Amino acid sequence: MKKQKHERTAQVIDGAPLEVNGLYKKYDKKSDYAVKNISFTCKRGEILGILGANGAGKSTTLKCITGMIPLSEGKITIAGYDIEKNPVEAKRRFSFVTDNHTVFQKMTGTQYLSFMADVYGVPTEERQAKYESLEKVFRLGDSVKKLISGYSHGMKQKICMMGSLMHDPELWILDEPMLGLDPRTQNAVISFMRDYVKNGKTILFSSHNLDIVRRICDRTIIIASGEIVTEIDLKNESRDNDEIIDAYYDCEKAENE
């Protein structure tokens, strides 16, 4: 039994942070597929962006990856764990920030962070230091002592991000992460993301903001009408390269036609 556990750990280290193979999702039998044949892999230490217009299928893809909704077809593995067959182990290895700051409103900021630390099993002696390091980035100040129901949209987004980072996830997944954040916090989050992946972690996020994607991502995939239409490597390109803008507008034009 012990040996099996050891082998599993070795497999985790070898497995890619995220592998999506032939993902299809339709919400009910009568409707069309919201996403079709989505396949991609996240490499360790990279920031991968999913770019697409509103309703392109970005959020659906992320919801399938995070186990929020069941897949219609396909396979998703996180660090080697199948999200459908072994959901708890898979979920231990990532954390997700939704686009509508889904958070418990009747908790104070500290209660929420403690809750998230409990769920991911963060030891008592580490959690205060972790909170203080995150506070330097997100700067919630005394608001952390207040009920979340009284927070602004931006503050809710910050507390969601802080909560999701309490256990230093291997894979950090974010849906439209910059929504509601002020420019100072946006810059702080961007530089935090760059530092985060330097430590061998991986970030996957969705956005419809071309500029944000161009500034942060090492690689981006563009989704239109539920399908991946192109993939652009931004790591070795100049950040001012207009390829991503052209590709995005080509997709949008094709979708409208």
Add this chain to the structure above:
Amino acid sequence: MLGVLLKKQLCEKLSYFRRDKKNIDYVGAILTLALLALMLFVIVEVFGAFVEKYTAIRMYGVADVRARQFEIMTLVYESVFLIGIISGVSMINRALFESDDRQILITLPVKASTVFLSKVISVYFKQTLTSLIATLPFISVFAAVTGQGAGYIALSVFAALLIPFASLAASSVLCMPYYYIKRFFQSKYLSLFIVITAIMFLLFWGYANVLDFMRTLMSTGEIKFFFSEKTMTAIINVTDKLVPANFIARFTLGIEAGKNFGILLAITVASAVTGLFVTSALFNKAMKIQNTRGGKIIFSDGKLRRRMSARTSLFVKEFETVLLTPDYAVEYFSVAAIMPLMVYFCMTIGKSLLKTLVFVENDFELAIFLTVLFGALTNTFPATNVSRDGRAFYMLKTLPLKITDVLAPKIAMNVTVSALSAGITAAVLAGKKFVSVPEGLFVFVVVMILSVAEILIATRKDLNKPRFSFDDDNVVRETNNNVSLIIVIGILLALVLGGIPLAVNVMQGLKGKNYGLFTYLFAGAGAVTALACAAAYAFSGIRKRFDALTEGD
């Protein structure tokens, strides 16, 4: 602009009829109709008998039927007036400060007084309907018993339309102080919970005592001695001063009708103008205060707490959510806290009624019946077990938690609250010698088995179709099918598991036999069967439902 705002409100009201038929609470509607029918029956029977007896009272050997009629109807109108003020304060407050549209309206070029007027007009129509529904049965019974004509009924209906004017005017004046008091208590969660529980406790205590007093008067015939000359003089003096009900009663009974109508009109207009003036003046200010208020610091150290297991953390979260949400705290903890009192008073009255009517004592069976019945009231709360999390429930699905980790802490909280409430109830029943200690223990066990069954059904129903709140405060306020269903299940279980043994024992008691063992076997086996059925329903396909639960469900 007033017309535009009124049209908007009408559209919103009509949208109720356009909603998905699956969302209509049919069970709740039937339950409400049944309760209304029961109330009507009580009014016709009890009020009719009371009017007959009261109007026959003689003072110093002289009967003054007209004066007695005036006193009765003054008390009826004043009660409707006072209830109108209380509900009016709450309705106006909700319409002005808690409605979804206030954030939009304050940014539009609309005068605060216009917004206020549009809201009050809508509240007026609601109050008029309530006032008519509340007074019509009394007016009809009174007219039938005292032989009043159609003219009396027409005048009384007209008067019922005037009452909301007067009560709403008073409510308008009182709604601002109420708003400030509510704001003061808003972040004092524990104090608020204690105050409201104490008020509910006192109200129920008062209600139970009045009910017991009336039962004693009616059943023993002491009513004749209660209305002595001294009591009657006090009633005459009080009813003479009960404004505006005294003027309404005189006007409808044709006592100086013209003069009293004039006074009534003057009071209505004067109080309406005063109410409108006072509230319009304070409305804008209050609105701005509300929009700029910041959250209160409620735990000041700002430190993260010690590590707990995920399940313990979720369990703590459930308690905190209820305690920090005044609506939930009242709906759940306060109801659970006053359950022992409700059972105790109903037990006292029920025991006495059984003794008077059928000359038998079946306290044990009565205790099972009442505890199961009132226990169901507490167990309606789990019908929001999933909905209370709001959209954060979807977030829970992305955390490394099994379905048992997510649902077990919710059920554990429900069982803890029910156990405390039922435990205290059983202890009170045993302490007050209604039942022996083993019987009290059995009552507790049966109620807990049934509570677990009700909690499981309620939680599964909510998981099947959660109703997330879209209000700013994320509080689920809509009473739905699930809540009504748990009440119906509770009534049925109480009737079957408490009612049947009670009926069997009453019938056998009349023959001098004791069927105590039957009660143990029937109630025990029935409770276990109910739990087995509930568990089969709750756990069947639960994992599939949990996984499939998604936005738009």
